Amino acid sequence: MVPALLSPSRRVRRTVFSAGVERAGVKSYTVYNRMLLPTTFRSLQEDYHHLKRAVQVWDVACERQIELRGPDAARLIQLLTPRDLAKMQPGQCFYVPIVDGSGGMLNDPVAVKHAEDHWWISIADSDLLLWVKGIASAGRLSVTIEEPDVSPLAVQGPRADDLMARVFGEDVRKVRFFRFGTFNFQGRDLAVARSGYSKQGGFEIYVAGGDIAMPLWDALMAAGTDLDVHAGCPNLIERVEGGLLSYGNDMTRANNPFECGLGKFCNLDIVTDCIGHAALARVAADGPGQAIRPISIPGDAVPTCDRAWPLTEGGKPVGQVTSATWSPDFGTNVAIGMVVAAQWAAGTALTVETPQGRRDAVVAGNFWG
């Protein structure tokens, strides 16, 4: 893609933090759930190094919530995912693959349990609200389904605990991974989870009510001056190094959870009546024919990966690369790809076809980050 501007319109929604993002000098965006998501502030590499050494505040309001309330809420969410939620407690967050009747991934959200009759589904980039409403409507379930005024703000990086403790108190350090607690900010109780779309550690604050969004943004910025806090955003380099998958990039509705390394979240013996069970059971029995793998592309920096790049071996198609970027820390191009079973072993030498020509590629043993 040639560099081009993003045209503003109401349809591409601003967030409750957009004023802070603009003030911090955002340089580029993507659109995620029909909402602005920053992609660079200083530069991709400067943001990356800073994320790994300091602390950043991220506008991830585009991780919209689907709120389920009502007597059938728990029944509905278990119908939607093959992951067993029976033992999930209020205060827990579960990563839950959600599939259609054919087992194709519709989204890979995080379920947030407030109570048996009150859940949030914190979504990746698809209008999962329409699926959930469609299922509940046609199934005549007693549950209300809405997108509430809740916007996640992430605090990520090695100094995230220190910054958060200054704003929310020392107890915030005790929140365990993928758990959340309720913390007060200016009289408002907010859910604060230890989670986030980086491998550098940190939190996601579910900011309920747009009115306190910029006060919280400003409070975090003011409290973190000596920690070198800066506005940031999910960083392409850091997420590919860490093997954090991106729905729409690394997997789509054409993929099942087993292909995406999410087989461990498919408890098909326990959850026997979820949507897509029969299709998933067939994949589980046979094993997936392809799977996501870390791919190393040695040599100079690859171009921007704006489309799937074919992977071949001896001229025959064996998969595709879906995310790729130069990693300064690892001195190679790091990539995420989908590779067929016969070629997915670590060390397999492949060819990747980029828009700027063919390159050697190797299936890596592990992600880097």
Place this chain on the structure above:
Amino acid sequence: MVPALLSPSRRVRRTVFSAGVERAGVKSYTVYNRMLLPTTFRSLQEDYHHLKRAVQVWDVACERQIELRGPDAARLIQLLTPRDLAKMQPGQCFYVPIVDGSGGMLNDPVAVKHAEDHWWISIADSDLLLWVKGIASAGRLSVTIEEPDVSPLAVQGPRADDLMARVFGEDVRKVRFFRFGTFNFQGRDLAVARSGYSKQGGFEIYVAGGDIAMPLWDALMAAGTDLDVHAGCPNLIERVEGGLLSYGNDMTRANNPFECGLGKFCNLDIVTDCIGHAALARVAADGPGQAIRPISIPGDAVPTCDRAWPLTEGGKPVGQVTSATWSPDFGTNVAIGMVVAAQWAAGTALTVETPQGRRDAVVAGNFWG
């Protein structure tokens, strides 16, 4: 919004025409159905004047199709919309509001009927596929629902008939408004409809198969040199002048069809079992409390409308402006707004609150285009 670049990624999908769009010098995009949609080539005003005097080829591949096939296809599509489809013939296109159980707009697509058991739904900007799949899945209907490899290419402008006749033959001139015929291009049969998102006249070609996309683009460009053909795109000025509504901008799930001027497409006495019938019947009985109106904002050009602008009268909220731009041909700022009943009469003087301050506004009698 401050000017910022759009970051490329696979998730924001390129189209089968992107190579042509780039070659034509696209300057900016929006993202529509998670796909690139160009917004300017030369400049907003230059594109506008050209659209009104010549002919443009538009990459509107982002108008994705939902394909319904199977014995329950007709039953499903009638369940989805309050518009009576009983007399719709193969070869017809119907604008069909689609609502949820509360009567809220989920999309305002065009239904394209190929046969009783074969339909396309040509969608605006929401993942309506998930709603349709959810309804069909939970309702156990016998129908397959997919997004096919079909990408609309629009040919718009006063010289559209001449250009199309050169590529598809003279018979294409006989296609009537919101009808389609089958026309051959390089051995492929394509559906060609007289439709499109402008008031300048023209066609939409449903390009089935990405392999012939660029050959068709190139053929149209080559055939139209003396007609001053140029790459174009839906133009903000021209669409607001013409009162062409934009889902996500001028209406959302918070609005019902009556508010959007789509009451004429709600045949509630005939279609008694569509989704949302009870909610729509209540609105039909009481009349909507607000409705979309053309709004004129006299004086200098308004800033870019990237969020809803409150409309007030005597300091009290009476609605909002959702699209607004300077119109060179009409010498005023043209706008689309939602206005409450007490103030929606033509000539009512209001105040609109833009991010750059308050401006006088007037409810207009008709759209301009």
